[in-house]
Amino acid sequence: MGYWVITIPRELTPLLRTNKSRGNFARRVRRVFKKLGYQRGLTRWHYFGDKNHDYFPHLNVLVDGQWLESEELERQKDDLRRMLFSKHMRERYNNNLVVHYEYRDTPAKIMHTLKYVCRATFLDKSWDGTLARNMYNFQNCGWWGKWDQAPKWDPPDSDKHIAALATLAKGICSICSTKLTWSRRPTTTPHMLTQGAVEIASGYYRLPNIRPPPKI
Structure with missing residues (x-):
């Protein structure tokens, strides 16, 4: 299983405070991954980190991925930045347009990643009351592709x-x-x-x- 994380600079987080902006960005990410050859996958937002209560959204992406050699990994990261962000944003924020990738190759690692991605991160509305009210009824997950194909990875049957x-x-x-x-x-x-x-x-x-x- 391939696990990607898309993070934008903190200065740009105000652009992702509305349901519409987050929904549009997530749909754009799914289209880009499909163009890169990933036939199916899942996206899910995390909103707050574990160390503080500052709003810092990042998008988790799970795909039928594989181990990527460093050269191929950097190529895909560059393609993602190029297709997701404008030339102006890339030139100004390039070092902060973080695209992270991990390959999870064992059932234990896959299950750990699935549980981590599916956990809630907005645990108390007092962290950002306005955002909590505006976020009501927002669809936090999204997916693309056909799921009637044989899976390339499986979680343990017992779970x-x-x-x-x-x-x-x-x-x-x-x-x-x-x-x-x-x-x-x-x-x-x-x-x-x-x-x-x-x-x-x-x-x-x-x-x-x-x-x-x-x-x-």
């Missing part, structure tokens, strides 16, 4: 966490396979836990079945 996450991201219940209708009323994780919610994938919880009141 169904990622399969459940992929199904839920498509709006399908991972338990009964029915189409989901999402409520537009926001809630909090502590509130759900007090109602007996059980996490079934990163950021997704299952509430106990609602039963009719007892007959009198």
Whole structure:
């Protein structure tokens, strides 16, 4: 599995504060990777780092990748920068237009990367209240390509966490396979836990079945 990370300079993070701008950038990234020959993949945003609460978005990209020799890796990085950013931006911010790549070649490494990419990074709305309100209902993941092909990598069979996450991201219940209708009323994780919610994938919880009141 190939794991890419696209990061822009901190000075330009205000350009990615709206749902529209982040959505447009992610779609552009997916188109570029397809042009580079990656037939399918997944993108997911991270918004905050582990060390502070400063908004610093970067886009994770998972692809059916392989080990890249240093010369080929640098060529692909240069192609990504050239197709994603204007000539003016490349000349001004070249050293800060970070494109990182790792090849994950074992089930343990693949699972670790999947869990890392799928984790939530915006954990408290007090970090940026305005951004939290504007981000409501934003689709944080995106994908491209056909997924009916044989996979080039597989997570361990015993762990169904990622399969459940992929199904839920498509709006399908991972338990009964029915189409989901999402409520537009926001809630909090502590509130759900007090109602007996059980996490079934990163950021997704299952509430106990609602039963009719007892007959009198």
